[in-house]
Amino acid sequence: MIRIRTVVIGLAVGTLALSACGGEGPAExxxxxxxxxxxxxxxxxxxxxxxxxxxxxxHKGRISVTVEATEWLKPVRGERRITLDVVDPGATDTPRQVKPGQHLLIAVPERDSLEPGVFRGDQLRLERARIKKALPASETTKCPYPWASSSS
Known part of the structure; x- marks a missing residue:
């Protein structure tokens, strides 16, 4: 009984936390x-x-990734083929390694010392939906420390 109550309380706290930020809690x-x-x-x-x-x-620890773009989220338009120089997410987490032939969503952080977000499959679909929903609010949102680039 105590375990069930703890789980229910934990779920309620999590739901309240998401509600407090307009249902737009942290992305993956x-x-x-x-x-x-x-x-x-x-x-x-x-x-x-x-x-x-x-x-x-x-730079060491970074990769150059060339992507044949099928959908631009930010900015809303871009080149059909783009090459990104990013921190290698596979250096610290092998399953996040970027390989030729993969279909993915890549989110490049403003601060170039941070790893990009890399999403595939179901995770790609979930994060694409979250990004599209957050785009209007992001236009009036300032990038806070510690995620802002040092030149911001």
């Missing part, structure tokens, strides 16, 4: 931000197919 890859903050703190959010991945020519 956002490190504790609201969805609007996550979108505001991202320079690029694009869905597409990975054409190539190589070590970055600029």
């Amino acid at each position: 890859g956002d490190r504790g931000q609201t969805a609007a903050e996550w979108v505001a703190c991202s320079t690029t959010m694009v869905v597409g197919d990975v054409a190539s991945v190589s070590p970055s020519a600029r």
Whole structure:
């Protein structure tokens, strides 16, 4: 009985927390931000197919990812093919490794020392919906510390 009560109380607290932030709680890859903050703190959010991945020519621990864009989320329009220089998410979490041929959503953070959000499959669909819902609020949301770039 005590276990069930603890679970019910935990669910109620979680529901209240989401309600307090307008139902727009943290997104999966956002490190504790609201969805609007996550979108505001991202320079690029694009869905597409990975054409190539190589070590970055600029910095160790980064990769150069070329994506054939199928849908732009932020900005709303962009090139059909884009190359992004990002922190390698696979360096710290092998399942997050970006590989040619993958269909994914990649969210590039404003602060270039942070890993991008990388989403595939069902997670891609969920995060795309969350991003689209948060886009209007993100336009008036300032990217807070510690996610803002040091030049902001």
